[in-house]
Amino acid sequence: xxxxxxxxxxxxxxxxxxxxxxxxxxxxxxxxxxxxxxxxxxxxxxxxxxxxxxxxxxxxxxxxxxxxxxxxxxxxxxxxxxxxxxxxxxxxxxxxxxxxxxxxxxxxxxxxxxxxxxxxxxxxxxxxxxxxxxxxxxxxxxxxxxxxxxxxxxxxxxxxxxxxxxxxxxxxxxxxxxxxxxxxxxxxxxxxxxxxxxxxxxxxxxxxxx
Numbered sequence: 522x523x524x525x526x527x528x529x530x531x532x533x534x535x536x537x538x539x540x541x542x543x544x545x546x547x548x549x550x551x552x553x554x555x556x557x558x559x560x561x562x563x564x565x566x567x568x569x570x571x572x573x574x575x576x577x578x579x580x581x582x583x584x585x586x587x588x589x590x591x592x593x594x595x596x597x598x599x600x601x602x603x604x605x606x607x608x609x610x611x612x613x614x615x616x617x618x619x620x621x622x623x624x625x626x627x628x629x630x631x632x633x634x635x636x637x638x639x640x641x642x643x644x645x646x647x648x649x650x651x652x653x654x655x656x657x658x659x660x661x662x663x664x665x666x667x668x669x670x671x672x673x674x675x676x677x678x679x680x681x682x683x684x685x686x687x688x689x690x691x692x693x694x695x696x697x698x699x700x701x702x703x704x705x706x707x708x709x710x711x712x713x714x715x716x717x718x719x720x721x722x723x724x725x726x727x728x729x730x731x
Contacts, residue, residue: 570632571595577603577639593626595635603639604662610635643706645669649714651677661706668702669712681715692717 570585571593580597587593599605608615610624611633626633643661647654647669654671661667673679679697682690690698703710 569629571626571629572632572634574634574636575639576637577641578637580635580637587629589630591629593629594623595626596623597637598622599639602659603641604660605637606640606663607638608635644709645703645706646709646711647671647714648712649673649716651716652714654712654714663707665706666702666704667706667710668700670700671714672699673697673714673716676719677716678719679714680717683711683713683715685710 567589568585569587569589569591570583571587572583573580573595575597578597578599581595584593605617605621608617608620608624615624624635640663642659643663643665644657644659645661645667646657649671652671652673655669658667671679678692679690679699680692681688682698682701684701684703689701701712703712
């Protein structure tokens, strides 16, 4: 074939006048000038994955095509009447005040997971029939406290305080409550204050000496 060299070596003493085939032993050496083909190493791209999860809100979709050293911004938002309660990155809680709407993965060299939890606000409704009272509050976070303060109109007194449908003051004492505090709020509540007219007191004079 092209590019191949064949070398024939005859071993022994050669007498050209008396040479027979039995006097010769042939050796063939094959030398190739073809250089083996060297293939380039295949370039393999490694991709990393960012998994995203959210409860009661929206979040950037998971991404499994992130190259080494890349970055990925994760954005998230709450549904109406919900607040940011918890963020975990790779199972570790991070500061929700610092990362209120987004979290950046930078110089990525491994897989990651981010979990965002929103909780519904707790609500406390307040009511008084004759007087003024602290306004209802519709955005209380779990664990917070709430105090309702009231003042009956002139000529009225507090006859009953009802919290979540249960009477906590029934008017049998003259030590009228002026406030009520809910501690460690974990659910919705209601505070209702009922009043009555103060009785009229008439003093009649029986004589000029009185």
